[in-house]
Amino acid sequence: MNRLIIIISKLAYFVLHKLGRGTSFPGKIALKLNKNILNYFEMPRTTIFVTGTTGKTSVAGTLYEIYKYSGYKVVSNLKGSNLIDGVTTAIIEASKINGKTKVDVLVIEVDERYVKKVFKFITPKYFIINNLSRDQLARNGHFELVFKEIDKSIDEKTHLILNADDPLVTKFGLNKKNKITYYGLKENKYSTKKNRIDTLDLAYCPKCHKKLIFDYFNYGNLGYYHCPNNDYNRPSCDFEGILTKVLKVENETIKLNNTALYSAYNILVCYTTARVDNVDKDKIVKSLNNLSLKVKRLNEFKVKNNKGTLLLSKNETPLSYNQSLEYVSREKGTKTVAIGFTRVSGRYDLKDLSWLYDINFELLNDKSIEKIILIGPFAYDLAVRLKTGNVDPKKFLYCLDYKNSLDYCLKHTKGDLYCLLYFDLNYLYIDQLKERGLL
Amino acid sequence: MKIAYLYYDFLNLYGESGNIKIISNILKYNKIKHEVLYLSLDDKLEFDKYDLVYIGSGTEDNLLIALKHLSKYKNDIKKYIDDNKFVLVTGNSIDMFGKKIEDNKALNIFDYEVTKGSRKMEEVYHNNILGFINNNSYNSEYNDIDIIRKNNFYGTYILGPILVRNPEFVKLFLNNLTNKKLKYDLKLETKAYNQFIKNFKENVNE
DSSP states (O other): OHHHHHHHHHHHHHHHHHTTOOOSHHHHHHHHHOTTGGGGOOOOSEEEEEEOSSOHHHHHHHHHHHHHHTTOOEEEOSSSOSSHHHHHHHHHHTBOTTSOBOOSEEEEEOOGGGHHHHHTTOOOSEEEEOOOOOOOHHHHOOHHHHHHHHHHHOOTTSEEEEETTOHHHHGGGTTOOSOEEEEEEOOOTTOBSSOSSSOOSOOBOTTTOOBOEEEEEEETTEEEEEOTTSSSOOOOOSEEEEESSSEEETTEEEOOSOOOHHHHHHHHHHHHHHHHTTOOHHHHHHHHHTOOOOOTTEEEEEETTEEEEEEEOOTTOHHHHHHHHHHHHHSOSOEEEEEEOSOSOSSOOOOOOGGGGGSOGGGGOOTTEEEEEEESTTHHHHHHHHHHTTOOGGGEEEEOOGGGHHHHHHHHOOSEEEEEEOHHHHHHHHHHHHHTTOO | OEEEEETTTTSOSSOTHHHHHHHHHHHHHTTOOOEEEEEOTTSOOOGGGOSEEEEOOOOHHHHHHHHHHHHTTHHHHHHHHHTTOEEEEEGGGGGGGSSEETTEEOOOSSSOEEEEEEEEEEEEEETTEEEEEEEEEEESSOOTTOOEEETTEEEESOOSOHHHHOHHHHHHHHHHHHTSOOOOOOHHHHHHHHHHIIIIITTOOO
């Protein structure tokens, strides 16, 4: 029976692949026919699962590139979803009809809420947790719930690869017998003494509840911390990166296509994982220096004589949204910023707006910003958020008609245009820019 | 005027800082001298010094830790409320002011008891208040959408920036707090409120 299910799923995969579609459909069929189908598969020599609030796709994609470059047969769920259907699709792709594996390495990106569903069937060799923070609270509940769910589903045979700088992530290391490898970034020119966000997800020692002392922050809740009673200190790192214009680790130098801190963490965890798995060091460094990963969250185009930038900005995920704002504030020159979304969430129709106040929109309080264009049905809610953060309402322009908002932006832009858009508008703009030959 | 923002770094899941910011902006606009005291677990609380106390929402574990800290001041809080001083509580922190949360003794300002169950979510548009609810608290006396009042204590399960989203409520609240008819520049806030109702609530029965 399982053989037949695999044949059907593989056929579906083949047809859809020919049609140029990346999909989770084959996995969906397989699970429909046998909900325990994941028990059927032999795992390859190396299985790596990646989760975290941000950076999952980049990390999985980069690891895929490293292994491929180093001569391994590798499959990943990069084209499908990171829910159980997508994970199953990738595993089917990596397996023969008899369930035996045909690859050396499986790299799987998994949504935080689906870890427990997948780990019921699979015990990965490596499990990377890159960061954890408040994210889509109406969907996930808060991060403590997410933490507990993941924590319970970790098998002690799995080798954990944890971000030492994120105190919510190092909590996974408490009371565990697992092998753990820690990575982190040293203080660098982007580090700050004070936190740049109002709301830290973990400010207190989880053991004694004393306030953690941060020597510096890298971004969000990530930094170098210790508990005044030494109950909960940042672990010492097995792989510690030094970020300048490049990333240095173990005396190796890795070029970065941008110096955003989250990119440096993403690259560092891939280096760490591949090293731990004994991939040839020269090959790791070479492949990382030849990365041609497309950055999904950033597209550049031309506006008159200036530059336009689309920055995918995720509603309800301050850690991600703040990265867009920090990007804008780091850029030089006169700027126009466009912000908007048509829905709070692509997954549900619940219009919580509290998350707007957990994002550091105060960064838009900046002389280099001439105009701020607020787009869509929530334009005035955004205006109120910015005004509450003391951004001058005289700079605001409103375009409630989101379908024509790209034209409106192009017409009203002064200097370079930065569009901080949720998925809905980001993809609309990409289509419209392509139609006009601008992208 | 002294505003105590309690557990600002511990009970802060839903954009609560927005409330503090709008209060501060309006007081500034009216040239009323004020100070926001950011207080938390490591601090000693002095209720006789505060004119307004604000508490937001947190994880279930954090709420119990905060309750333990706050319980040391149980009598001070009771006196503070009996003296008609101002409190604003948004989200599940309202649990702390009842008799108990599950088996944990609470502050006993109100008679309700709270049990924890499955998570419920709801958009709120009730008595002209706009907001959102996401909690797993089951209160023996009050509904999630109620504004729980006693003297100048205002509590609700509605999350986060309730004062920013509801311009009429912030006016009422701050006029009461200052005992003055303040000046307001809330054109944008009113527009946002009306636009939200026009977009999403016009066909919804209250």
